[in-house]
Amino acid sequence: MDKLFKYIIAILIVCTLTCIFIALNMPRPKLTFSDKMRLSQIIAECNADLPREIGTIGYLDSMSFADETITYAVSVNGDDRIMQVYSGSYDEFKDMLKYSFIEMNGQGSLGNTFAHSLETKGLNICFKVSTENKKSMSWNITGKELSAFVDSCKLSPTTALKKVIDMQIKIANLKLPVTTNDSPKATTVAINSIVGNVKDESCLLQEIKYEESNLLFEYKVNEESMKNIENLKGREDDLELMNAFVQDLAQDKDVLELIGMLAISHSNMVLVYRKSKSNEQISIEMPYTILRNHCKVSQELLSIN
Numbered sequence: 001m002d003k004l005f006k007y008i009i010a011i012l013i014v015c016t017l018t019c020i021f022i023a024l025n026m027p028r029p030k031l032t033f034s035d036k037m038r039l040s041q042i043i044a045e046c047n048a049d050l051p052r053e054i055g056t057i058g059y060l061d062s063m064s065f066a067d068e069t070i071t072y073a074v075s076v077n078g079d080d081r082i083m084q085v086y087s088g089s090y091d092e093f094k095d096m097l098k099y100s101f102i103e104m105n106g107q108g109s110l111g112n113t114f115a116h117s118l119e120t121k122g123l124n125i126c127f128k129v130s131t132e133n134k135k136s137m138s139w140n141i142t143g144k145e146l147s148a149f150v151d152s153c154k155l156s157p158t159t160a161l162k163k164v165i166d167m168q169i170k171i172a173n174l175k176l177p178v179t180t181n182d183s184p185k186a187t188t189v190a191i192n193s194i195v196g197n198v199k200d201e202s203c204l205l206q207e208i209k210y211e212e213s214n215l216l217f218e219y220k221v222n223e224e225s226m227k228n229i230e231n232l233k234g235r236e237d238d239l240e241l242m243n244a245f246v247q248d249l250a251q252d253k254d255v256l257e258l259i260g261m262l263a264i265s266h267s268n269m270v271l272v273y274r275k276s277k278s279n280e281q282i283s284i285e286m287p288y289t290i291l292r293n294h295c296k297v298s299q300e301l302l303s304i305n
Contacts, residue, residue: 030120030121030122031068031121031122031123035121036065039065039070040065043063043064043065043070046063047062047063050062050063051075053253054074054257055192055193055253055254055256055257056077056192056253056254057076057077057187057188057192057254058074058075058076058077058129059074059075060072060073060074061073061074061075068122068123068124069123069124069125069126069140070123070124070125070126071125071126071127071128072125072126072127072128073128073130074127074128074129074130075129075130075131075132076129076130076131077132078131078132079131079132079133080131080133080135082131083131083135083137085171086129086137087137089171090137090139092167092170092171093139094139094141095167096164096167096168097125097127097139097141098141098146098149098150098153099153099155099160099163099164100160100164101114101115101146101149101150102150102153102155102157102160103157103160103161103164103261103264103265104157104264104265105150105156105157105160105265106157106158106264106265106266106267107264107266107301107302110301111150111157112150112151115143115146115147115149115150116147116150117143118143118146118147119142119143119144119146119147120143121143122143123143124140124141124142124143125140125141125143125146126138126139126140126141127139156212156213157264157265157266157267158210158212158213158214158215158265158266158267159210160265161215161261161262161265161267162208162209162210162215164190165190165194165208166208168188168190168191169191169208172187172188172191174191176205176206176207176208177204177205177206177207177220178204178205178206179204180204190258190261192254193252193254193255193257193258194208194217194258202221202222202224202225203219203220203221203222203225203273204219204220204221205217205218205219206218206219206220206274210267213266213267213268213288214267214268214269214270214285215262215267215268215269215270216270216271216272217269217270217271217272218272218273218274219271219272219273219274220274220275220276221273221274221275221276222275222276223275223276223277225273226273226275226280226282229273229282229284230282232245232282232284233282236284236285239290242286242290243290243293243294245284245286246259246286246290246291246293246294247294249294250294250295256294256295256296257296259291259294259295260295260296260297262288262291262295263288263291263292263295263297263302264297264301264302266288267288268285268286268287268288268291269285269286269291270283270284270285270286271283271284271286272284
């Protein structure tokens with residue numbers, strides 16, 4: 001696992017879109033000179049808070065605006081082999097970028113509104129990733145293409161997040177249920193968070209599914225691990241305890257980013273632990289109302305309803 005590639009999904013960048021959304025969501029049809037000046041000013045303000053660490057896999061370095069295109073520059077940890085992952089799954093990465101806007105619909109249809117604003121203003125989006133030796137690859141999506149996609153996609157924000165995670169698992173060459181023989185060739189914040197290091201059978205991911213606004217992660221755990229979890233059984237209504245539990249989970253940088261993805265998509269997180277021998281099961285639900293208080297996503301973005 002110590003030689004895994006590292007790569008990033010653009011869903012982790014959407015938290016920077018709030019101010020730009022506000023600037024674009026104006027009644028005027030095309031981008032005027034004053035709009036461009038205002039947009040450039042907002043991007044400069046965003047850059048003042050960058051670079052922003054994204055879990056353990058890289059940084060959002062900067063944003064720029066030129067030639068009617070808003071560009072997000074991301075640097076990733078790892079060597080040149082990462083480009084093989086990108087090029088081999090180029091279209092899948094582009095699809096994941098698009099689905100990130102569907103996830104944003106968890107905040108008052110923000111994804112649809114933002115995509116339509118891009119088309120109305122004649123703007124495009126570009127995501128550029130670079131390795132440590134400056135090799136890079138870019139994904140470009142026109143506002144028209146993105147607007148058409150969000151209009152055609154009927155998935156709920158939670159379902160879109162589930163689809164993105166499924167695609168990441170596929171790219172990482174993982175199959176569920178996970179076994180100790182699995183060693184993914186590529187990993188993301190989501191993979192790091194829900195799979196971790198596959199070293200033993202103490203906690204192995206078995207299945208990911210969704211039920212309405214709930215995203216469920218089912219794990220098979222050994223008896224020793226279950227002892228630590230049983231203290232939470234039947235205490236989901238104890239808000240102080242659940243806040244402490246989520247706060248503890250958020251100490252892990254990758255889990256913190258995953259919590260942000262759940263918050264953006266307005267999804268509840270449900271951890272299902274099943275004993276490997278007895279099949280006894282414990283479910284712990286962490287509602288959106290708690291998750292949103294422990295993520296790095298702008299509360300201004302999460303307040304859009």
